[in-house]
Amino acid sequence: MQENQKHLREAAEKLLSDKKVDVIIGYERGTLPLRTRPVFIREPDETKKLVWNSRCENNLSFYLKTAKGKVGIVAKGCDARSIVGLIKERQVKREDIFIIGVPCPGIIDRKKIEDTLEGRDLQEGVESDSQVILKGEGFEEKADKDKLLHSSCTTCTHRNPVLYDTLIGKEIPEPKMDEYSDVEEFSSKKDNERWTYFNDETSRCIRCYACRNACPSCYCPQCFVDQSLPTWFGRTPHPSDTLIFHMIRTLHTAGRCVDCGTCSRVCPMNVELQILNKKAEKDVKELYGYEVGTNLEELPPMATFKIDDPQEFIK
Amino acid sequence: MKGKVIGKEQLAGWLDNLREEYDVWAPVKGNGLVSFHPINSASEIYFGFLNTRKTPKDLFFPQSEVLFSFRRGEMEKDRDTLLEKPRIIFAIRPCDAQNLALLDKVFDSEDYQDPYYVERRKGTLLFGMACTHPQTTCFCTSMRAGPFEKTCLDLLIVDLGNDRYFVEAVTEQGKDAIGKNNLLEDAGEKDTERLAKTKKEAEEKIKSKIVIEGLEEKLDKIFDSSLWDRVHQRCLGCAICTYLCSTCHCFALLDEKVDSGGQRIRSWDSCMFPGFTLEASGHNPRISNKERMRQRVMHKFNYFVKNFGQTACVGCGRCIRNCPVNIDIREIIQEIDNE
Numbered sequence: 001m002q003e004n005q006k007h008l009r010e011a012a013e014k015l016l017s018d019k020k021v022d023v024i025i026g027y028e029r030g031t032l033p034l035r036t037r038p039v040f041i042r043e044p045d046e047t048k049k050l051v052w053n054s055r056c057e058n059n060l061s062f063y064l065k066t067a068k069g070k071v072g073i074v075a076k077g078c079d080a081r082s083i084v085g086l087i088k089e090r091q092v093k094r095e096d097i098f099i100i101g102v103p104c105p106g107i108i109d110r111k112k113i114e115d116t117l118e119g120r121d122l123q124e125g126v127e128s129d130s131q132v133i134l135k136g137e138g139f140e141e142k143a144d145k146d147k148l149l150h151s152s153c154t155t156c157t158h159r160n161p162v163l164y165d166t167l168i169g170k171e172i173p174e175p176k177m178d179e180y181s182d183v184e185e186f187s188s189k190k191d192n193e194r195w196t197y198f199n200d201e202t203s204r205c206i207r208c209y210a211c212r213n214a215c216p217s218c219y220c221p222q223c224f225v226d227q228s229l230p231t232w233f234g235r236t237p238h239p240s241d242t243l244i245f246h247m248i249r250t251l252h253t254a255g256r257c258v259d260c261g262t263c264s265r266v267c268p269m270n271v272e273l274q275i276l277n278k279k280a281e282k283d284v285k286e287l288y289g290y291e292v293g294t295n296l297e298e299l300p301p302m303a304t305f306k307i308d309d310p311q312e313f314i315k
Numbered sequence: 316m317k318g319k320v321i322g323k324e325q326l327a328g329w330l331d332n333l334r335e336e337y338d339v340w341a342p343v344k345g346n347g348l349v350s351f352h353p354i355n356s357a358s359e360i361y362f363g364f365l366n367t368r369k370t371p372k373d374l375f376f377p378q379s380e381v382l383f384s385f386r387r388g389e390m391e392k393d394r395d396t397l398l399e400k401p402r403i404i405f406a407i408r409p410c411d412a413q414n415l416a417l418l419d420k421v422f423d424s425e426d427y428q429d430p431y432y433v434e435r436r437k438g439t440l441l442f443g444m445a446c447t448h449p450q451t452t453c454f455c456t457s458m459r460a461g462p463f464e465k466t467c468l469d470l471l472i473v474d475l476g477n478d479r480y481f482v483e484a485v486t487e488q489g490k491d492a493i494g495k496n497n498l499l500e501d502a503g504e505k506d507t508e509r510l511a512k513t514k515k516e517a518e519e520k521i522k523s524k525i526v527i528e529g530l531e532e533k534l535d536k537i538f539d540s541s542l543w544d545r546v547h548q549r550c551l552g553c554a555i556c557t558y559l560c561s562t563c564h565c566f567a568l569l570d571e572k573v574d575s576g577g578q579r580i581r582s583w584d585s586c587m588f589p590g591f592t593l594e595a596s597g598h599n600p601r602i603s604n605k606e607r608m609r610q611r612v613m614h615k616f617n618y619f620v621k622n623f624g625q626t627a628c629v630g631c632g633r634c635i636r637n638c639p640v641n642i643d644i645r646e647i648i649q650e651i652d653n654e
Contacts, residue, residue: 031635031641031643032451032635035641037640038549039549040549058639062551119349121365121448122451123451206369206554206558207378207558208553208554208555208558208559208585209588210551210639213551214551214553214639226589228590231569234569234571234580235569235584236580237378265639266555268368268555268559269368270347
């Protein structure tokens with residue numbers, strides 16, 4: 001990863017020096033231990049700020065919606081899939097962006113670090129190839145990176161960006177696995193168990209809309225929950241408002257969500273509804289043979305009609 | 316008055332005694348989060364917390380509440396009593412208690428008293444748990460407070476790091492709560508020494524500093540500065556910073572109508588949302604995240620100071636820890652200072 005970080009900085013510096021791009025959106029070191037954060041680099045000598053490691057958790061394609069000029073963007077596998085989606089949905093123009101692809105072995109879930117620490121404050125963290133060292137008042141311990149990966153990353157089969165203008169480092173092997181085994185397992189539960197799960201999860205929601213705001217696919221100029229003429233939904237954390245908000249968001253992003261995990265990562269209340277997004281992703285794949293964000297040509301299933309589309313729902 | 320001490324093993328007994336008269340709310344762990352809940356037994360309390368994810372401000376100013384109901388243009392009935400029993404909030408952190416002094420200025424001023432807030436506030440005793448393990452993001456000592464701050468508390472409880480808690484009554488009601496049982500004994504000289512040492516150590520652990528002196532005047536001059544173009548760039552425009560903030564208290568009033576009746580509801584609102592300033596004409600004076608973030612900073616460190624003479628921040632660090640893109644208010648204050 002260190003090597004790739006060096007290549008990334010070099011590539012970024014060249015892009016800015018050659019005036020191929022006006023800005024590069026990447027990651028820099030954050031102000032908290034083990035955190036990185038989005039950064040906007042406009043000068044070649046600022047490219048030394050760029051970092052690449054297992055904590056580059058944000059899906060930067062979010063910023064393409066408002067970016068101006070020609071934009072260089074650092075993209076992991078999932079981010080590149082989001083970008084493909086945004087191009088296809090005509091939110092960004094392919095010619096306006098320069099994709100700096102980075103193969104991604106998986107991103108650490110900071111909530112798993114928190115769980116490991118059991119209430120202790122992290123004061124310093126160091127990442128090596130396979131481990132992270134966690135330090136704080138009266139403790140220093142090692143944790144395996146594998147065990148800290150975000151759940152989206154453990155079932156990811158697109159670690160290498162599907163679309164890029166330059167690739168940093170070499171492609172890494174894509175794991176072979178049943179990426180939907182967790183969906184199968186969840187689907188086999190009884191109705192009331194699933195209902196209880198969704199109610200429990202959404203009951204913690206405080207309607208801060210971080211999930212929606214961080215999601216590259218949520219770009220409606222005005223979200224249905226924000227409409228006031230007419231008001232579709234109340235603003236309270238009452239289950240009838242909260243649960244429906246999340247259900248509708250899932251439907252709105254079905255066939256568009258790439259399971260980047262951003263919605264779950266940003267949630268301050270640990271609301272975990274990714275299983276629902278993944279179920280929608282799986283359904284779209286099975287019903288329409290469409291894998292989201294993997295090519296620029298195929299039309300999104302919700303935006304087209306094929307004569308052999310499944311029609312069992314029409315009785 | 317002289318302080319008291321109680322053995323950690325006796326604490327459950329003390330709380331059980333108090334529960335006869337009060338509803339006791341305390342930090343409870345669930346789903347990886349620690350939050351305040353009413354407890355039925357001291358065994359439910361999670362002591363290993365640094366601070367709760369959400370602030371306990373919602374125990375006084377809930378995220379959403381029905382102010383009144385109406386039918387055919389008439390008020391339906393008087394609202395219910397908000398608290399069935401007087402309440403104790405056990406182990407509230409000093410920063411979150413100090414915050415209530417700020418909310419009091421808004422909701423319980425000479426000119427205006429919010430009956431919902433006031434009723435909850437008057438019916439609640441605050442038992443603070445001193446912060447012996449402040450976090451790297453804590454900067455309360457910069458906000459004219461500290462990990463052992465007593466503002467708004469009725470009792471301050473301090474984990475002495477051995478088998479005892481030091482208990483100091485701050486108000487008369489706090490004194491009464493101690494007086495009602497014999498599990499607490501007078502603190503000895505060793506306890507007092509230990510208390511002073513614990514306090515000093517805790518204060519020294521707080522390394523984060525921001526400078527608020529002169530900040531208000533500085534902000535007066537930089538409303539149009541290009542600084543705001545820089546600091547907002549990565550902002551997602553969500554409400555984590557405001558909803559998890561101790562001091563943020565903006566709300567919206569909504570009428571939810573069904574047939575000929577309905578309810579008037581007060582719900583939290585956030586200056587980070589586009590709809591916060593969207594006018595009926597369709598015009599929005601705070602058109603982007605830049606204007607919204609400037610408002611958040613201005614309200615806390617300038618307007619609130621002008622209106623109430625204090626900064627609307629207690630240094631709890633929640634906005635720093637929980638921001639998904641690591642926007643750090645300490646850094647913004649530093650940048651403002653550098654302008």
